[in-house]
Amino acid sequence: QQQVKQSPQSLIVQKGGISIINCAYENTAFDYFPWYQQFPGKGPALLIAIRPDVSEKKEGRFTISFNKSAKQFSLHIMDSQPGDSATYFCAAVIIQGAQKLVFGQGTRLTINP
Amino acid sequence: DAGVIQSPRHEVTEMGQEVTLRCKPISGHNSLFWYRQTMMRGLELLIYFNNNVPIDDSGMPEDRFSAKMPNASFSTLKIQPSEPRDSAVYFCASSPGRGLNTEAFFGQGTRLTVV
Numbered sequence: 001q002q003q004v005k006q007s008p009q010s011l012i013v014q015k016g017g018i019s020i021i022n023c024a025y026e027n028t029a030f031d032y033f034p035w036y037q038q039f040p041g042k043g044p045a046l047l048i049a050i051r052p053d054v055s056e057k058k059e060g061r062f063t064i065s066f067n068k069s070a071k072q073f074s075l076h077i078m079d080s081q082p083g084d085s086a087t088y089f090c091a092a093v094i095i096q097g098a099q100k101l102v103f104g105q106g107t108r109l110t111i112n113p
Numbered sequence: 114d115a116g117v118i119q120s121p122r123h124e125v126t127e128m129g130q131e132v133t134l135r136c137k138p139i140s141g142h143n144s145l146f147w148y149r150q151t152m153m154r155g156l157e158l159l160i161y162f163n164n165n166v167p168i169d170d171s172g173m174p175e176d177r178f179s180a181k182m183p184n185a186s187f188s189t190l191k192i193q194p195s196e197p198r199d200s201a202v203y204f205c206a207s208s209p210g211r212g213l214n215t216e217a218f219f220g221q222g223t224r225l226t227v228v
Contacts, residue, residue, distance in 0.1 A: 032215060034215075034216070041221075042221060042222075043117075043204050043206070043219025043220055043221055043222055044156070044204075044217075044219050045218075045219065046216045046217070049216075089155075089156060093215055095215060100146075100158065100161060100168075100169060101146070101158070101215075101217055102158070103155065103156040103158075104155070105155040106155050106156065
């Protein structure tokens with residue numbers, strides 16, 4: 001019940017295209033859903049996050065869509081650029097709990113020029 | 114602030130040797146996490162501390178692994194004895210740990226190779 005399932009494992013998108021990464025969770029107690037971006041040789045860094053009381057959050061070319069009833073959320077990268085090539089992790093946390101981040105398995109995104 | 118600082122960045126050791134990984138969290142952060150990253154298993158939470166106290170160590174693989182946080186500015190992860198299957202990148206992360214301010218800041222990681 002603590003798992004967050006992420007797909008696909010890897011994704012190749014042409015420059016200018018839309019990259020979509022999906023995640024699903026079971027524990028309805030999760031109430032904060034961040035996405036982390038990791039470049040080779042670096043630690044993950046927070047990209048964007050959403051609370052389940054909104055269905056969408058947009059920051060620049062990055063958008064999180066959230067479906068509370070389906071217990072699913074996704075990251076959309078519009079106009080994908082080669083610099084977006086990285087590994088993306090979705091995560092979930094219970095804010096008022098011990099704040100233990102549970103990560104998905106990660107998606108390795110490659111944007112072809 | 115320099116961010117979360119981990120040392121060493123790379124460690125190569127022989128099977129059976131003791132390995133100690135070090136972490137200095139961001140000043141003022143209440144929560145500290147140790148993660149292990151491998152291609153097969155992704156990011157696994159090993160243990161996390163809140164206010165220097167271990168809260169959940171259920172992710173620690175076995176008794177060969179131990180972690181300490183003697184004060185708010187330092188933590189260690191020790192593997193004794195090390196085995197080749199421990200080879201991975203180990204990340205330390207810290208978080209303010211207050212309400213919505215849950216962003217975890219990761220260090221650069223320690224790449225451990227056990228031969």
